Amino acid sequence: MRTLVTGATGFIGSLLVERLLDGAQQEGKEPARVFCLVRRAISGTWLENVPVELVHGDLFADATLIPVLSEVSHVIHLAGVTKARTEAEYFHSNGETTRHFLRLCARHAPNLQKFVYISSIAAAGPSPDGRLVTEDEPPRPMSIYGRSKLAGELACQEWRGKLPITIIRPPVVYGPRDKDVYQYFKQVKMGLRLRLGRHERKVSMIHVHDLVAGILLVSEHPRAVGETYFMTNPHPYDWHELGQAVATAMQRKTLSIAVPEAVAPMLAAVSELGAKITNKPALLNFDKVAEMRQYYWVCSGEKARQQLGFVPALSIQAGLQNTYQWYREKGWL
């Protein structure tokens, strides 16, 4: 297998790359060749000292991408932004890059067996009433991020007849190396469990190790060509239960505090102001707050189970335990 991975310096991409390299070794197969598109020096990133072949540039670096595309059998496209400063930046990084990259693959990757695009539940949108959203429903993204990921999906659909494409829509991904759900672990360490408002809020989640296993399954499975899949733990979690599960994993006593919904936009305003000063995307912006105010980010993993036999190995409790242990070992908590 000769795989080009975009977004390999990131949370999910870096673990995927390691699994690609380990998997071939464990199964006694010929060593996997893994090409990683990187747009900056890799020292200090998860890719440092990992035996991959670096392809320098971004998704518009045609001159460096074309020779690699002529060699690869698989492309896993994770590069994208989950936080950006402007709407234009979201659409550029998630939509236009994907459209351009697909065009390059169609023209210059004659041996391509699979192109996997990592989209997001945000492209499908939240559930209006708590019912698990399925792949056959029309997308209803409500955030700029969601619409920009949907733009990436629409670009994939344009090439579906010509390229062997599969789209994966993960919900919240957590696990070692993640810095988002990590913020919640930090709160619990301080003895707090903050939740937005008093309304029930549910969320689907998947541990990064399970998602990586799902990406690899999709990349080899002929049935997956032309399909879109949610990949998730079967049961969504209520924020309250989730907080308790994190507290249990960390063996912490916590106080649950409901933050009034009206406070969230104010926090976003402060965070966006700080981001303007530092010229970096805000951790909490108005778009993220709009997403957080939805009650049900829940999806069904049934299609992936039935068509591909994909079943996550880790329960939420085991996944949170594994994540907590990693944060502790690395001194993050």
Ligand SMILES: NC(=O)c1ccc[n+]([C@@H]2O[C@H](COP(=O)([O-])OP(=O)(O)OC[C@H]3O[C@@H](n4cnc5c(N)ncnc54)[C@H](OP(=O)(O)O)[C@@H]3O)[C@@H](O)[C@H]2O)c1
């Ligand atoms: N994490 C989640 O909970 C979650 C959930 C659903 C979907 N997803 C999707 O999964 C993918 C990976 O997420 P992640 O959490 O691993 O993100 P991450 O840690 O922020 O990593 C993003 C990666 O994309 C690269 N990248 C961004 N823009 C690029 C561009 N224009 N050209 C080349 N590379 C670019 C980054 O490179 P640099 O190192 O150079 O910045 C980095 O390697 C994203 O597409 C995201 O939308 C994530």
